[in-house]
Amino acid sequence: MVNFIESVLRYPEYSRQFNCGESLITVFNCPLEARLMKNRFTDLWSQNNYVFYVIDGRKIWHTVHGSYDLKKGSCVFVQKGASIIEQFFDIGFCLVLFFIPDKFICETLKSRSAPISNADKDYGTVMQLNTSETLETFFLSMSSYFASTKEPDKGLLELKFRELILTLADDPYNGELISYFHSLVNEPQSISLQRVMEDNYCFNLTLEQYAELCNRSLSAFKRDFQKIMHSTPGKWLLEKRLNYAIHLLANTEKTVNEVAFECGFENASHFSRSFKERYQVSPSMVRKTFVA
DSSP states (O other): EEEHHHHTTTGGGGGGEEEEEEEEEEEEEEEEEEEEEEOSEEEEEEESEEEEEEEEEEEEEEETTTTEETTTEEEEEEEEHHHHHHHEEEEEEEEEEEEEEEHHHHHHHHHHSSSOOOOOOOOOEEEEEEEHHHHHHHHHHHHHHHHSSSSOOHHHHHHHHHHHHHHHHHHHHHHHHHHHHHHHHHSSHHHHHHHHHHHTTTTOHHHHHHHHHHOOOHHHHHHHHHHHSOHHHHHHHHHHHHHHHHHHHHHOOOOOHHHHHHTTTTSSSHHHHHHHHHHSSSSHHHHHHHHH
């Protein structure tokens, strides 16, 4: 799995970066010779949520909730976790990017004069944002910081991050995001753990990475997982991935290798062995049955 934040930090020559605690803002220019990813499809994950505005280029974010084709002018909020990113080798990718941890979002929302309300909207991993005049003005205000040779004060950067969160939360057209913000502030930790796992089971994350996404140490994650899910993380993940594999084999034309990749297995051999142990038949035989 490629860590999105670490990948951006690895190429300072292609971006201007400002840090504010655990938060990071950058204008990242990814020309053809400075790719974050070397393959057309790559597993990408982030321990923090992120907001970005696409200045130029195109990529597709594939998640358990669906696929999102993001082009010039797209503005989205992406939950912390993993996605499969599809890139196009004939174009670069340039974006304004904000990484923002849960804690900072919750602290900012609790500072509002009125509590964040629930918009009662279903939300996915990737949420399209309303590019209102207020939001466009915010991004325009950031351009002067990147044009200047002087780095802005950390206190000022923190205010800009808070301004972004409050601007997004104040726009009623961002119903999905407002519902997600409400869940961050109000949902019990048990529901939060379940949501993170349901959104990310099909990605090849380590248990340490799942624990980080659930804001827990590894030992606390294993203990809470057993209590909430009545299973160990390893057994639960294997069952979820194999069930998803059956779905893909029955309803798509993806190859066995592609199914293995999209279900979070380390490789096709591991997938085939686990599948046969569980169902007493190989994935290729299941594919032939549905093709016939």
